Amino acid sequence: MEQCSETGNAPRGESLSLQRGLEILARLGLEAPLGVRDLARRCDLAPATVQRLVNTLAQGGWIEQDAATLRYRLGGALLAMADRVDLTDRMAEAARLALAPLAERGLNGYLGVLRGSQALYLVSVQSTGPVAIRSRPGDLAKLHTTAMGKTLLAGLTDAQAMLLLGGGPPRSLHRADPHRSGRGRGAAGGHPARGRFGRG
Template identity: 30%
Template sequence: MAAADQPRSGSQAVERAIHLLNCFEGDDPELSISELAHLAGIPVSTAHRLAQALVRGRLLEQDQATDRYRVGHGLATLAAPALTRLGIDAAAPHLYALAAGIRITTSLSVVDAKEAVTMLQARPPVHFCAHQLPRLRQPLRSSASGRALLAHLPAAPHLATELDLVRRKGFAVEEFDGVDDPVRSIAVPVFGADKQVWGALSVQARSARLNDELVREILPAMRQIAVRIGGVVQNSSAPGIFTA
């Protein structure tokens, strides 16, 4: 291989390694090497070579009993300064206090392109169930968190009427069919110190539990915590602007 080709080859390896790490962003906490290769769209031998390099770098871990891979402690260590800078760690106590008070998992999301991405979740000490966990990435237009964000961002004209209602109510609602029961989600916007929307605070549960009465009961607490979180997050971490 010519010397001029080596930087391109090295760059490709780095890009593939990053792509491999991004495969763990979904709901599966552990993946086999064949699953990784399929998700990354690369040969199994290449996936194995990259995964082993990431294990040596502590960015991935491999379960010795199952040979499956998961995110390593090294990645969490690298992320810690960013979480501090963005104010996510300062927001965590408020999120956990809300979860304990209303006894429902609370989630904090920001905009990433055209999706609402969950940055932090806090589970309550009691009354937790899997229905309370939203997908880590949700479309802005069809999720409560997404519409709570969109209502305060530049958006497509055809969404104006719907988003105006969200702005006037101060919260967004989304209902969808779960595997066993319908699920309902409620979200309120989080504004930073610069008065610009920073993120969205949401809760999700079975519709039978998260009924209108409970929504009216927990909304004041959600809004109060959203204000407290807005006071500790950094404006520089504000989400990317949505473009239709």
């Protein structure tokens, strides 16, 4: 990572303060513990600037200060995030292994989770069949119009699902929607919760 000097400018569209904060995290990942003046010298920043940055990072739990030496090290929030990333990677790999036999039989496979009122794709495994996968990891899709979304809805209570879907009939998809399920407008029309939960 390049040094983030006090007088330097961030590339167009980027945040200089964020760049400096990330530089401090990177330094602490290599050389912790470090004090404010140590960080200022390594990042070529004014001590006052570093003090403001470490105050913000420490408040969020990204770094921690040793009460005896007043030096800083990486904090629990950053370590917890790293652990979650590793868990996600291992979960995604396990999903790919589990979906591989289905792909060999011509069935596309997905792993996804709820993100607000949408489905977030984490894994997509293309089969040997003729149907091409349109959803990629990181894509968001509506719950009422995709197989992934309907599967996630099926694991909720009636009240939870209705809260996510809203009070009125969900909007039908048109032919240009990349997550269309079924053929034409009729397959996505109506309110799936009525069929799924048996209430009018």
